[in-house]
Amino acid sequence: MRHFTDLTDLTRDELAQLLREAARLKAAQKRREANDTMARRVVGLVFEKPSLRTRVSFEAAVAQMGGNSLFLPAQEVGLGWRESLEDFARTMNHYLDAMVLRVFKHTTVTSIAKVASIPIINGLSDAAHPCQAAADLLTVQECFGEVKGRTIVFIGDGNNVARSLALGCGMLGAKFRLSAPSGYGFEKSFTSTVRKHAPDAKLESETDPIKAVKDADILYTDVWTSMGQESEREERLKKFSPYQLNAELLSQAPKHVKVLHCLPAHRGEEITDEVMDGPQSVVFEQAGNRLHAQKAILELLLK
Secondary structure (H helix, E strand, O other): OOOEOOHHHOOHHHHHHHHHHHHHHHHHHHOOOOOOOOOOOEEEEEEOOOOOHHHHHHHHHHHHOOOEEEEEEHHHHOEOOOEOHHHHHHHHOOOOOEEEEEOOOHHHHHHHHHHOOOOEEEEEOOOOOHHHHHHHHHHHHHHHOOOOOOEEEEEOOOOHHHHHHHHHHHHHOOEEEEEOOOOOOOOHHHHHHHHHHOOOOEEEEOOOHHHHOOOOOEEEEOOOOOOOOHHHHHHHHHHHHHHOEOHHHHOOOOOOOEEEEOOOOOEOOOEOHHHHOOOOEOHHHHHHHHHHHHHHHHHHHHO
16 A cells, blocks of 8 residues: 655655645636546545644545545543554544544554555644645646755755755755754664755755855755744744844845745744745745645545
């Protein structure tokens, strides 16, 4: 059974084709072309974490492709405590055509995928956010024509979003540079994973954000304190304060640079209103691309 637990489930050519198909689907949606790819299909959305973009974009994608979706809060289904993850998966195999999981632990995704006879899609875990990365890469492609050869600079924590985007950049020939405080960069195990799937990946680290942005095509940031890290908030605010994406830092980047943020944003912390709402921001176009990238993912797994 084919799953989408991370970008590692795709080859380089498959990822490139996914982006081309997402662009085609986006254009078709603008023309209001009928799409029945998901006709008579049912997708379950099993979420442990709150969601706006992931839930709405998947529900809208399934509906626009002629299918139906079921929202299943993890607390209600008792994911992993009312019954085992394996028993839950074996039951859902009989009801659904695919499942989207938005969970705290990546092992929840992989445990369910091991016994699932339907496609499992990682809508977010602590290790990866491949659906977000697909939308991010689609946005870069729209801005510059292709991803290859571009420099994406991520300002902030080397979190799940950064990891998936770094992997995607490596697979498609873009340079990825992380600018984070000491202790918040990528683990050696992750960089080894990137090298395994993209041996020629250009993966860099630069603690000084001013130096990091000098040749950037994309400046990307995310919240400094993610869900589940609330106890670290005060410490993180102190350590990450020099990494705010503000007008001063933006002025150090090339004039053509575009700004991305996976949202939700903590305005005034990792990014200022001036940058978020400024002419170089494509943040909300990026959010919109979740819909089209996820249509392409569903199509890949179910068509």
